[in-house]
Amino acid sequence: NFPLDLASAEAPSVNG
DSSP states (O other): OOOOOGGGTTSOOSOO
């Protein structure tokens, strides 16, 4: 899972 959610850059691989 890539850090698609830039808003949650702190915790990558959130949703994707």
